[in-house]
Amino acid sequence: MTGEQRPGERVTPTFDVPSGSAADRTLVPGRAAGPDRGARLDRVRQSNLATVLGIVHTEGARSRSGLTQATGLNRSTIAALVGELVELGLVTETEPEGLNRVGRPSPIVAPASRVVAFAVNPEIDSVTVGVVGLDGVVRQRVRRETDGVPTALEAAALAAEVVAELRAGLDPTGFVVGVGVAVPGLVRADEGLVRLAPHLGWVDEPFARQLADVTGLPTRAQNDASLGALAEARFGAGRGVDDLVYLNGGASGVGGGVLIDGRPFSGRGGYAGEIGHTLVNSSGVRCHCGATGCLETEVGQAELLAVTGLARWQADELDAALVAAPLGSPVAVEVARQVDQLAIALRNVVNTFDPELIVLGGFLGSLFGAAPERLVAGVTAQALPGSRDDVRIVRAALGRDRLMIGAAERAFEALLADPASAVRGA
């Protein structure tokens, strides 16, 4: 199987998933007639299965009556859908505790622990591989150091080795949906081609295909910050928020991801969201991307570490060091300078996307933690009224699990879109 064979798409006709309210998606027998009717009912069932699985995936165990409420579908429809998901091995159903309650208890539906995805994150000095459950919990994580910056083929071979080791320890009756990869670079979303990963030195590397070849598992890849945005939106600081912008500051720069109406905004080729390369200082320095005055050149972890006297491996201590800096100290002056530059970028974000929430991760979260009022005031003073009025700025919540969870989301995508086809086609 190659990386681009998505099980959910092999046996399914190309239908658009119907949109609209949950009530619109309730089965209405007899509304359509003739040859279209079967296809329509099948499409509605597929969409309903996806809806129910999606709820227990992101929100965890729910009672059947809770699912009835959340979807607007009737009880017998929910019972049939849950029954099918149990049969597919994707959810489990258990009797709730406390059976002495009055009335018939509603069974609890939870993601099946047998369903997992692998997550892979190649970096300049290591490859990290994780096992992530359908409940979004990182079960295992293995980080392998590399001798220098790995080539794409080296990273694929190392990742495959770890995947094989981890797989040997999994439930043999389990279902591995595939591999999701978080790449620190520009990735063409449809085929997982790494167009450019500047810090890895990768140019036009078909990494998803290379990894699929050596693991034998369907593999999808995406930009790391876009996946971080997805993870925070579904399981972290942005839970329940449909319009958010996520910015992460790491050792190698600033990445961004945008979620609109609950979906990743990826642009035509999958490259959108590079807020780190938007202009904040027209008289600034030249960026590695070729432009001048990018956010990424104006804010940096290295400068914060240098001014606080911390080494790179002490990045976790940055928060405390920035907060403790006395007023007027070199640390406080540098924090103020970077916060002001970040405020300019966030002004652009607010004016462009009108998000409900801005989530800041990595050292950008540390900057916000050190001077929250200054950042909020800077954004409020500069952004347009309307979109600036209700926007909230928060720190990312998932910590180091973020990229593993986001990468796994990419791997779960086909299953979540069409559960029955993904299982039967695997």
Ligand SMILES: [Zn+2]
């Ligand atoms: Zn740039």
